Amino acid sequence: MDWMETMLAGFGRRLISNCEQTGSLVLLFWETCKRIKDVSWAETFRQMARLGVDSLPIVLLTLLATGMVFSIQTSREFVKYGAQASAGGVVAIAMGRELCPALTGVVVAGRVGAAIAAEIGTMKVTEQVDALRVMATNPVTYLVAPRFLACVLMMPVLVVFANAIGNLGGYFVATYYAGISNYTYVHSIKVFAETLDITGGLLKSMVFGAIIATVGCYKGLTTEQGAEGVGVSTTASVVLSIILIFLSNYFLSLLIY
Amino acid sequence: MAKPLIELEQVRLAFGAKTVLQDVSLAVEKGETMVVIGPSGSGKSTILRLIIGLLKPTAGRISVHGEDVASYGEEDWNRLRKRMGMVFQYSALFDFMTVGENIAFGLRQHTDKTEAEIEAIVLHMLERVGLAGQENVMPANLSGGMKKRVSLARAIAVQPDIVLYDEPTAGLDPIMSEVINNLIVQARDEFGVTSVVVTHDMDSAFQVADRIAMLYDGQIIAVGTPSEISRSTDERVHRFVHAGRETAANTEEDRHEAQQ
Ligand SMILES: Nc1ncnc2c1ncn2[C@@H]1O[C@H](COP(=O)(O)OP(=O)(O)O)[C@@H](O)[C@H]1O
Ligand SMILES: [Mg+2]
Numbered sequence: 001m002d003w004m005e006t007m008l009a010g011f012g013r014r015l016i017s018n019c020e021q022t023g024s025l026v027l028l029f030w031e032t033c034k035r036i037k038d039v040s041w042a043e044t045f046r047q048m049a050r051l052g053v054d055s056l057p058i059v060l061l062t063l064l065a066t067g068m069v070f071s072i073q074t075s076r077e078f079v080k081y082g083a084q085a086s087a088g089g090v091v092a093i094a095m096g097r098e099l100c101p102a103l104t105g106v107v108v109a110g111r112v113g114a115a116i117a118a119e120i121g122t123m124k125v126t127e128q129v130d131a132l133r134v135m136a137t138n139p140v141t142y143l144v145a146p147r148f149l150a151c152v153l154m155m156p157v158l159v160v161f162a163n164a165i166g167n168l169g170g171y172f173v174a175t176y177y178a179g180i181s182n183y184t185y186v187h188s189i190k191v192f193a194e195t196l197d198i199t200g201g202l203l204k205s206m207v208f209g210a211i212i213a214t215v216g217c218y219k220g221l222t223t224e225q226g227a228e229g230v231g232v233s234t235t236a237s238v239v240l241s242i243i244l245i246f247l248s249n250y251f252l253s254l255l256i257y
Numbered sequence: 258m259a260k261p262l263i264e265l266e267q268v269r270l271a272f273g274a275k276t277v278l279q280d281v282s283l284a285v286e287k288g289e290t291m292v293v294i295g296p297s298g299s300g301k302s303t304i305l306r307l308i309i310g311l312l313k314p315t316a317g318r319i320s321v322h323g324e325d326v327a328s329y330g331e332e333d334w335n336r337l338r339k340r341m342g343m344v345f346q347y348s349a350l351f352d353f354m355t356v357g358e359n360i361a362f363g364l365r366q367h368t369d370k371t372e373a374e375i376e377a378i379v380l381h382m383l384e385r386v387g388l389a390g391q392e393n394v395m396p397a398n399l400s401g402g403m404k405k406r407v408s409l410a411r412a413i414a415v416q417p418d419i420v421l422y423d424e425p426t427a428g429l430d431p432i433m434s435e436v437i438n439n440l441i442v443q444a445r446d447e448f449g450v451t452s453v454v455v456t457h458d459m460d461s462a463f464q465v466a467d468r469i470a471m472l473y474d475g476q477i478i479a480v481g482t483p484s485e486i487s488r489s490t491d492e493r494v495h496r497f498v499h500a501g502r503e504t505a506a507n508t509e510e511d512r513h514e515a516q517q
Contacts, residue, residue, distance in 0.1 A: 128351055131345060134338060134341070135362060136338040
């Protein structure tokens with residue numbers, strides 16, 4: 001049973017290092033919150049613009065596809081049971097509450113979180129982060145805070161677009177493919193969906209934005225010297241962000257709905 | 258005699274179980290250029306990082322500008338750092354900014370100077386380092402020697418009292434090294450800058466140094482004027498200082514081998 005011991009020991013080590021890492025992440029999050037008052041708004045807007053440009057197309061594509069397949073699976077079945085009056089509402093609620101925030105989070109983690117980790121990781125290994133410190137500039141204020149704010153503020157904007165296109169996709173499939181009338185579908189959304197279905201999702205997406213930026217910056221700032229350092233950080237930031245997004249999503253859903 | 262501007266007393270530094278600096282004591286007087294020589298991996302960069310607070314000593318005392326920095330947090334360090342500059346080995350220019358923005362960085366962050374004043378300083382600095390007209394170029398498009406000079410311009414743009422140079426001539430051709438050496442000497446002569454230069458380029462060391470200190474096995478084994486160091490009877494110093502000069506072999510590896 002040697003392999004089992006090896007495996008358990010491996011898991012144990014992973015667990016300990018994960019705990020330490022979580023501690024450091026929370027510390028970075030806390031320090032960022034403290035320094036946000038000194039943030040450069042010009043830099044924050046620059047980051048927001050970049051984040052939007054980088055991720056809006058792929059968010060739109062992802063959620064259009066998601067809205068369409070979700071509608072294939074729901075609208076058609078609902079029609080079978082004579083429940084077409086619920087189809088639009090179900091798609092809208094699922095999109096607003098869960099699918100849009102979570103999938104946008106995943107897409108932004110892969111796109112923007114990875115870019116943040118790579119960019120700051122490169123600065124770390126080329127001593128640019130040290131150069132900042134030497135020039136009496138705090139890297140958290142200068143690098144982390146603007147990216148943090150940009151992610152927190154832009155995620156809900158992206159999710160609004162995601163909802164729009166997701167529902168549009170759902171609508172097309174339902175009307176062209178499942179034979180539900182325009183009126184029935186739209187009316188169903190009006191009847192079933194509430195404001196909280198959207199705003200709850202937007203609130204969640206802000207938390208996801210905070211996770212993506214904090215993890216990306218943390219992985220960047222702790223990048224190890226050496227050729228593979230930046231690549232390792234980039235991958236690790238995407239993996240960790242996605243895990244934390246799904247974990248926190250569960251608790252946020254419990255809390256909000 | 259006035260108190261040294263930079264002083265390390267019995268400084269020890271370990272990364273985990275690995276002790277890099279055993280017991281380093283070094284005093285740098287105001288206005289002098291102190292060159293620290295030693296084999297690569299001996300901890301020269303580490304000494305600079307200690308002096309500017311990027312690392313904390315495991316034991317021992319460090320003072321900068323007469324202030325004991327042992328207990329200094331970031332705020333205190335930043336007050337001191339506004340009067341210090343550092344030229345990193347690989348320049349560490351901000352790659353998302355133009356050359357001009359790099360040089361202007363410290364001025365924009367920490368002074369009330371107008372944009373017009375800052376631009377005038379940037380242009381003047383570029384001229385000093387022989388790079389006039391390059392202000393709008395991105396660092397990625399510069400050669401190693403040009404990056405070094407921009408880095409130097411960035412470090413001295415805020416008119417610091419102390420400048421730290423990490424291998425300023427490493428990897429440069431002899432002509433470019435000469436240019437950099439002259440700039441280091443000029444900074445001292447014209448602005449009274451106090452410098453610590455870390456290098457294993459002996460030509461550069463002898464050209465810019467008021468005094469030379471040799472780091473070996475985690476300790477400073479010799480300090481003196483260039484001629485004192487040159488005449489040193491200590492076997493380790495003698496071999497290091499003369500290795501590259503007697504043979505044509507001028508590379509770091511060869512010197513390192515000469516050590517062993
Ligand atoms: N952050 C660090 N963590 C662990 N070891 C380090 C770190 N920085 C430097 N070292 C080690 O300390 C020693 C001295 O490094 P350094 O000061 O860069 O030497 P030098 O500049 O003289 O070439 C080297 O062996 C290096 O591997
Ligand atoms: Mg070094």
